[in-house]
Amino acid sequence: MTEQELHELARNSGREGGREVAQEVLRALGIDLEQPLEAQKDMHFLRDLRNGTSSVKGKIINTVVGALALAGLYKLFSSVKWGG
Incomplete structure (x- = not known):
């Protein structure tokens, strides 16, 4: 040789x-090697699911921060006496 x-x-x-x-x-x-298109669809679904949960997570965090800010402002303004 x-x-x-x-x-x-x-x-x-x-x-x-x-x-x-x-x-x-x-x-x-x-992963089913006999049906690669199905595997691609599964991966696409997982990517969409991950992106969707990230989006929801961001909105929840913004909502919580906003609620805390409003609660703080309420506490601040409720302790101030308005003219009288």
């Missing part, structure tokens, strides 16, 4: 081994 043939054999073995490992990892993650 020539050195070039050995390199080609090693390259092909590496590719084949890498492909097998990648498929095992994807199977372990629960």
Whole structure:
């Protein structure tokens, strides 16, 4: 065997081994390799869910901060006597 043939054999073995490992990892993650479009739809759904929850989280934080600010202003102004 020539050195070039050995390199080609090693390259092909590496590719084949890498492909097998990648498929095992994807199977372990629960991804159906027979239907890649379904897996893409699932990932898109998860991204939308993550973005949606981030948006809701931001709105909740803004609401809580606003409520605390209003409560503080109420407390401040309720202690001030208005002319009299």
